[in-house]
Amino acid sequence: xxxxxxxxxxxxxxxxxxxxxxxxxxxxxxxxxxxxxxxxxxxxxxxxxxxxxxxxxxxxxxxxxxxxxxxxxxxxxxxxxxxxxxxxxxxxxxxxxxxxxxxxxxxxxxxxxxxxxxxxxxxxxxxxxxxxxxxxxxxxxxxxxxxxxxxxxxxxxxxxxxxxxxxxxxxxxxxxxxxxxxxxxxxxxxxxxxxxxxxxxxxxxxxxxxxxxxxxxxxxxxxxxxxxxxxxxxxxxxxxxxxxxxxxxxxxxxxxxxxxxxxxxxxxxxxxxxxxxxxxxxxxxxxxx
Amino acid sequence: xxxxxxxxxxxxxxxxxxxxxxxxxxxxxxxxxxxxxxxxxxxxxxxxxxxxxxxxxxxxxxxxxxxxxxxxxxxxxxxxxxxxxxxxxxxxxxxxxxxxxxxxxxxxxxxxxxxxxxxxxxxxxxxxxxxxxxxxxxxxxxxxxxxxxxxxxxxxxxxxxxxxxxxxxxxxxxxxxxxxxxxxxxxxxxxxxxxxxxxxxxxxxxxxxxxxxxxxxxxxxxxxxxxxxxxxxxxxxxxxxxxxxxxxxxxxxxxxxxxxxxxxxxxxxxxxxxxxxxxxx
Amino acid sequence: xxxxxxxxxxxxxxxxxxxxxxxxxxxxxxxxxxxxxxxxxxxxxxxxxxxxxxxxxxxxxxxxxxxxxxxxxxxxxxxxxxxxxxxxxxxxxxxxxxxxxxxxxxxxxxxxxxxxxxxxxxxxxxxxxxxxxxxxxxxxxxxxxxxxxxxxxxxxxxxxxxxxxxxxxxxxxxxxxxxxxxxxxxxxxxxxxxxxxxxxxxxxxxxxxxxxxxxxxxxxxxxxxxxxxxxxxxxxxxxxxxxxxxxxxxxxxxxxxxxxxxxxxxxxxxxxxxxxxxxxxxxxxxxxxxxxxxxxxxxx
Numbered sequence: 001x002x003x004x005x006x007x008x009x010x011x012x013x014x015x016x017x018x019x020x021x022x023x024x025x026x027x028x029x030x031x032x033x034x035x036x037x038x039x040x041x042x043x044x045x046x047x048x049x050x051x052x053x054x055x056x057x058x059x060x061x062x063x064x065x066x067x068x069x070x071x072x073x074x075x076x077x078x079x080x081x082x083x084x085x086x087x088x089x090x091x092x093x094x095x096x097x098x099x100x101x102x103x104x105x106x107x108x109x110x111x112x113x114x115x116x117x118x119x120x121x122x123x124x125x126x127x128x129x130x131x132x133x134x135x136x137x138x139x140x141x142x143x144x145x146x147x148x149x150x151x152x153x154x155x156x157x158x159x160x161x162x163x164x165x166x167x168x169x170x171x172x173x174x175x176x177x178x179x180x181x182x183x184x185x186x187x188x189x190x191x192x193x194x195x196x197x198x199x200x201x202x203x204x205x206x207x208x209x210x211x212x213x214x215x216x217x218x219x220x221x222x223x224x225x226x227x228x229x230x231x232x233x234x235x236x237x238x239x240x241x242x243x244x245x246x247x248x249x250x251x252x253x254x255x256x257x258x259x260x261x262x263x264x265x266x267x268x269x270x271x272x273x274x275x276x277x278x279x280x281x282x283x284x285x286x287x288x289x
Numbered sequence: 290x291x292x293x294x295x296x297x298x299x300x301x302x303x304x305x306x307x308x309x310x311x312x313x314x315x316x317x318x319x320x321x322x323x324x325x326x327x328x329x330x331x332x333x334x335x336x337x338x339x340x341x342x343x344x345x346x347x348x349x350x351x352x353x354x355x356x357x358x359x360x361x362x363x364x365x366x367x368x369x370x371x372x373x374x375x376x377x378x379x380x381x382x383x384x385x386x387x388x389x390x391x392x393x394x395x396x397x398x399x400x401x402x403x404x405x406x407x408x409x410x411x412x413x414x415x416x417x418x419x420x421x422x423x424x425x426x427x428x429x430x431x432x433x434x435x436x437x438x439x440x441x442x443x444x445x446x447x448x449x450x451x452x453x454x455x456x457x458x459x460x461x462x463x464x465x466x467x468x469x470x471x472x473x474x475x476x477x478x479x480x481x482x483x484x485x486x487x488x489x490x491x492x493x494x495x496x497x498x499x500x501x502x503x504x505x506x507x508x509x510x511x512x513x514x515x516x517x518x519x520x521x522x523x524x525x526x527x528x529x530x531x532x533x534x535x536x537x538x539x540x541x542x543x544x545x546x547x548x549x550x551x552x553x554x555x556x557x558x559x560x561x562x563x564x565x566x567x568x569x570x
Numbered sequence: 571x572x573x574x575x576x577x578x579x580x581x582x583x584x585x586x587x588x589x590x591x592x593x594x595x596x597x598x599x600x601x602x603x604x605x606x607x608x609x610x611x612x613x614x615x616x617x618x619x620x621x622x623x624x625x626x627x628x629x630x631x632x633x634x635x636x637x638x639x640x641x642x643x644x645x646x647x648x649x650x651x652x653x654x655x656x657x658x659x660x661x662x663x664x665x666x667x668x669x670x671x672x673x674x675x676x677x678x679x680x681x682x683x684x685x686x687x688x689x690x691x692x693x694x695x696x697x698x699x700x701x702x703x704x705x706x707x708x709x710x711x712x713x714x715x716x717x718x719x720x721x722x723x724x725x726x727x728x729x730x731x732x733x734x735x736x737x738x739x740x741x742x743x744x745x746x747x748x749x750x751x752x753x754x755x756x757x758x759x760x761x762x763x764x765x766x767x768x769x770x771x772x773x774x775x776x777x778x779x780x781x782x783x784x785x786x787x788x789x790x791x792x793x794x795x796x797x798x799x800x801x802x803x804x805x806x807x808x809x810x811x812x813x814x815x816x817x818x819x820x821x822x823x824x825x826x827x828x829x830x831x832x833x834x835x836x837x838x839x840x841x842x843x844x845x846x847x848x849x850x851x852x853x854x855x856x857x858x859x860x861x862x863x864x865x866x867x868x869x870x
Contacts, residue, residue, distance in 0.1 A: 018409035025402065081607035081758030083771030089607045089754035090747060093365045094633035098747025101740040102817065109730055109821060110830055117830035121821075124837035128820075129744065129813050131844040136752045136809040138851050144801040145760050146769035148855035160849075166861035171773025182848050186841060215450065217464070224465045225450050227731050232375060232473050235739065239372035240403070243365045248411045270406045277402050281376045281395065285383065285446075364630040465733075466652045474735040475645030478638040482630060482675075490628060490679040493613075493686030500685070504678055511674055515667060519645060522652035547678060554685040557693035564621050564788055565691060 014266060022269040029276040030056065033283065040206075042288045043213030051206065052286075056279045058202035062195040063241050063275025067267045069191025070096040070245035073130070074181035074255040079173070086151050086174040086181060086254050088137055093242040095133075096192050100238050102129040103193015108200055108231065118201055119194050126193020130185040134177050141176040149176030154257050159183060174254075184255030196238050199275075203230035203282055210286040233282050240278060241271045300498030303353055307424065310346025311393075314339045314431045318389040321438040330528035334535045336438025337516065341509030341539070343435060344480070347428035348487035348505035349498075354421035355488060363492070366425065367485035371477050373399045373422075374429020381430065382437070382446040389444065392430040400426030428484065436476035439513065439532060440520040441468045449473075472519060479516065483508035500550040507547050510540035578822035581727045585720040586815030589745075592716035594799070594807030596636060596745055597753035599709035601761075601802065602702060602795035603627030603676060605635065606750045608758035611780050613683060616692035618778035623695055625702040625791035626683050627676045633746035635675075636717075637739055639710060643668035643718040644738025651734075661722060665715040672714075673707040702791050709795075717741055720814065728818065741814070748813060749806040756802030761794050769859060816840055 030053075037053040044051075073096050076087025088095060107122025141147045150167035151157065152174030157164065160179050168174050177185070207226035212219045248267040249260045317339035323332040347370065355363050377399050381392035400423030408418040438444045449468045464470070487505040491497070513536035521529040552558050557565070599605075604612045605627050612626045629635045646664030651657055677699060684694045721737035724730045730737065762780040763772045784793050820840065824832035 013412060015409055015412050018405075018412075022406065022410045078607040078610040078758075079774075081754040082611065082763065082777070083755060083759040084774055084777075088751045089758065090633065090750040091365065091631045093368065094631050094743065095747045095751065098633055098744040102744045102813065105730070105732070105737075105740050106817060106821065108732060110825065110833070111731065113825075113830035117834070120834050121830065121837070124834050124841070125817055127841050128816060128837050129748075131841045131848075132809055132812045132816070133748050133751050135844045135848040135851070136748075136805055136812075137755070138848055140752055140756050140802065140805050142851050142855040144756050144805065146859060147759075147771060148859050149852050162856065166863050167856060169767075169770035169773075169862050171775055172771035173774075175771040176852075177848075179849060179852060182845065186845070215447075221464050224470050224733065225467065228470045228473065228733055228736065229379065231732055231736050232477070233379075235474075235736075236372040236375045236477070239368040243369040243372070244403075244407060244411065246365055247407050247413055266411050270410045273406050273410070274403055277399060278373065278376045281380050281399065285380050289383065364634045367630075368634065470733045471645060471648045471652070471735050474733075474739045475641055478634070478641045478739060482634060482638045485630060486675065486679070489630060490682035491686050493683060494617075494690075495686040495688040497686075500682070504682060507678065508675075511671060515642060515646065515671060518667065519649040522649035544674070544678075548681065551681040551685040551694070554688055555681075555694045556688040556691045559693045559695050561697040562693070562695070564623055564782065565693065 019266070019269050022273050026273050026276050029273070029280050033280055036284065036287050039287045040210050043286060044209040047209050051209070052283050055202040055206045056276065056283055059199050059237070059279030059282070060272055060275045062198035062202070063237055063271045063279070064268055065191045065195030065198065066096070066100060066238055066241040067245045067271025068264060069188045069195060070242050071249065071253060071261055071264050071267065072184040072188030072191065072256055073099070073253070074177060074185050075252055077252045080175070083145065083147055083169070083175040084172045085252070086149070086176060086178065087252060088133070088177070088185070091246070092249065092251060092253065093239070093246040096188065096242045097238055099126045099129045099189035100192030100196045100242070101235065102126060103189065104196040104200055104234055107193065107197025111201060111204065115201055119197050122197025123190040123194035126189035127186045128189070130189030134182045134185045138177050138182070147175050149178045150174040151178045151181070151254060151257070153254050153259065158257050180257050181255040187256070196234050199237050200230050200234035203233050206283065206286060214286055237275060237278050240274055244270050244274060303349060306346055306349045310342055311427070313342040314346070314435070315389055315393070317342060318431065318434060318438060318444065321442070321444065322386065324442045330442035330524040331531060333439050333442040333520065333524055333528050334532040336435045337513035337532055337536055339435035340432045340439065340480070340513060341506055343428045343432040344483050344509040345502055345505040347425060347432070347484040348501060350421050350424040350428065351485055352488045352501065353417050357415045357417060363489040364485045367481040369403070369422070370425030370429040370484060371433070371481040373403055373426040374433055375473070375477055377426060378430040378433040381434070382444055382449055385445055389431065389434060392434055393427055396426040396430040397423055400424070429480065432480045433476055436472065436480065436516055437468055439516050440472045440476070440523050442524045442528065466522065468523060472523070475519065476516065479512040483512050495554055497550070497554055500547065500554060503543055503547045503550055507540065507543040510536055510543055514540055575822065578728060581723050582815060582818040582822055585723050585818055586811050588716040588720040589814035590807040590811030592713045592720070592745055593749050593810030594803045595709045595712040595716070596632070596749040597803045597806035598795050598799045599706050599713060600632050600749065601753060601757040601798040602709065602791045603706045604791060605629060606632045607754050608762055611758065611762050611778060614778040615780050616687050616690040619690070620779060620782060621692050622780065622782040623698055623788050623790050624780070624782070624794070625698055626680050627706065628679045628683050629675045631746070632750035633743045636713070636746035636749070637743040639668045639672050639714050640717045640742025640745065641735055641739040642671060643714045644721055645735040647718055647722070648734045657722060661715065661718050665711055665718055668714050669707050669711040672710045673703055676703050676706055698790060705792060705795070713745070717745055724818070728822070744813065745810055748810040752809045753798065753802040753806040756805070757794065757798045761797050770862065
């Protein structure tokens with residue numbers, strides 16, 4: 001949204017009652033997950049009774065990582081395309097999705113190497129995508145348009161200490177990606193990629209165990225369905241969490257130094273509730289009726 | 290997105306569109322059940338009609354929501370609608386014949402909670418938020434179910450995950466050739482773009498309700514055309530052909546009508562003419 | 571084993587090359603269509619009294635739009651392959667149909683947005699609709715075809731577990747994200763606001779005053795594609811090509827090293843290299859362009 005657009009109503013304030021309600025909802029959802037968790041044993045007798053609950057917790061952690069990571073991604077929206085505001089000139093939810101899904105791609109590839117390696121691989125994949133993109137953004141600003149980077153929100157770059165104000169051209173809020181925004185983008189990509197991969201792996205392991213019993217087919221036959229369902233849920237959950245975070249920061253943010261970044265506790269609770277809800281529904285698919 | 294978005298009054302009230310959209314979507318979804326009763330796949334095209342009805346309703350919901358200026362672009366609303374809808378829809382397919390109703394109920398629950406989360410926890414304080422996110426989750430779930438019925442002829446979990454390939458004239462069961470593997474991702478994005486496009490493409494001071502709803506129907510039929518082409522891989526050729534012909538007729542009619550309405554609303558309809566002179570510039 | 575790796579490297583190089591073409595074509599397509607964030611200025615200009623002959627194809631942001639085109643192309647290709655059609659033909663047919671959908675979306679978006687601006691006197695130009703839509707469709711076909719092909723290579727030759735349509739969704743969104751991030755500023759600032767000072771951002775007060783006249787006659791979007799392809803398009807292509815190539819390369823070569831940690835370490839090293847390059851570019855600009863208070867150096 002550009003400066004002329006209607007300003008959204010969302011403020012920076014927290015709503016303690018709603019946060020408490022959110023945490024209660026989260027506990028209730030996890031409680032339901034605990035209740036239904038032993039029921040999946042009907043289809044997969046060999047697994048532990050808390051297997052599904054662990055999967056739910058993994059999905060919640062993954063969702064929170066995505067929601068938190070999206071705060072780091074420096075996105076300026078439409079004004080950034082005119083060099084009127086710092087950040088990357090696109091939508092925050094979709095840029096985070098682009099990086100996170102590139103990470104999910106790498107993580108899913110490494111799935112058979114174990115949980116830790118796959119999640120880290122996913123994170124590095126997301127970070128790599130953001131590092132290349134942010135570098136190319138600065139490349140185009142500097143060598144294509146002759147514009148140095150400058151932040152509009154802080155006087156000095158918190159990492160390098162470079163002063164920003166005098167590099168800001170007249171009549172703008174800053175432009176390009178100062179170093180802190182670059183680092184923020186990479187961190188956001190890493191968290192998003194890791195979170196998306198975690199959701200995928202948790203659901204994949206659950207479906208791999210239960211779908212053969214549920215559909216009366218061999219594990220090899222169930223594999224493509226388990227991969228597709230888990231992949232699609234990971235994409236769906238990613239988009240829900242990224243859009244909720246985009247709502248939280250009203251569409252644009254400069255990176256971790258932006259005052260809007262302080263709103264992250266709200267997004268953590270929101271992502272946790274949304275992921276718990278969607279994760280629970282995803283688990284109920286393999287619970288006998 | 291620099292247009293100043295305003296709440297525009299007039300036209301059919303939103304609640305009428307909601308009721309009509311919901312009823313016709315559910316009716317169309319249930320009409321695909323004729324496939325089971327007559328043991329054919331000829332009635333799969335009703336799934337596509339359910340998609341069109343749901344998208345017309347959903348595009349108006351997006352209009353109601355985005356009139357408030359939610360801080361991000363219109364497209365993100367379509368993404369959250371289908372992101373929450375896909376999860377509700379897949380669980381609902383396990384309930385056999387009750388699937389559309391279960392999808393509706395589940396999507397209402399998910400939408401209400403997501404609406405509460407964004408409105409209260411994220412402090413957005415937008416009056417229409419809770420209702421709009423609920424409606425969009427329902428639209429997402431039901432239109433995905435419509436796509437599933439269109440492509441596979443059924444909306445049950447078994448129908449979505451089973452497929453067959455014919456190798457040298459023999460029909461083999463093959464789960465890799467199922468809707469879940471190949472169709473779901475396509476249906477997801479077809480719907481997510483079609484639901485946001487009508488409002489996104491017609492917003493501005495000259496927004497007209499009938500033009501936007503016609504565009505929504507056009508987007509629905511266009512999605513139905515490509516989904517019907519994909520359905521050749523999953524259902525019998527004759528049934529897929531029926532869906533495709535209906536989709537093409539519907540698309541051609543709505544596209545032509547939309548162009549007429551745009552011609553009506555446009556300032557001028559020029560061919561190879563220079564920029565008109567405006568005083569002061 | 572070695573033969574496998576050499577085969578993988580060959581596929582990786584091919585995928586990287588396809589991605590480069592796709593990225594470059596995607597950015598040119600979206601610039602001709604004024605898709606993405608620069609669209610806001612094309613939309614704003616008539617409201618400020620600057621009527622224009624620029625194509626205004628507001629389908630969605632580039633990531634969701636390309637997510638759909640590539641996913642649809644991949645899904646149709648998947649369906650055709652399921653019908654026992656040869657993969658090459660299936661991918662071409664899928665991309666053609668996806669391009670058709672893109673073209674229909676483009677026309678409805680231009681006509682719809684422009685009709686809603688009737689209050690400000692902005693006319694619908696049928697010649698713009700015809701000539702620009704066909705050119706964007708041509709570029710979109712290249713982008714979709716290359717992306718679907720690289721997804722097919724990843725799926726069949728490199729053995730990624732995701733089915734083709736899901737890969738199309740992932741790489742389509744990544745393509746749109748990379749292309750819009752890199753290409754948008756060059757079109758939005760450098761081309762739309764060529765009348766503003768070089769080497770500075772567009773002052774907010776100048777919003778809407780986009781350049782509407784060309785070297786001869788009135789500017790249309792083909793002129794914009796011609797201009798932005800030289801840097802914005804190429805940069806987007808390199809961006810997406812690097813993403814795909816390095817992601818595949820580190821996995822193919824180093825995944826077997828140290829039980830998977832090899833690929834991770836190489837990935838971190840690549841991130842650090844790009845961080846250093848980025849910092850170098852930033853410092854180079856600060857040193858050579860200098861602060862804006864010394865106006866003489868900047869505006870030259």
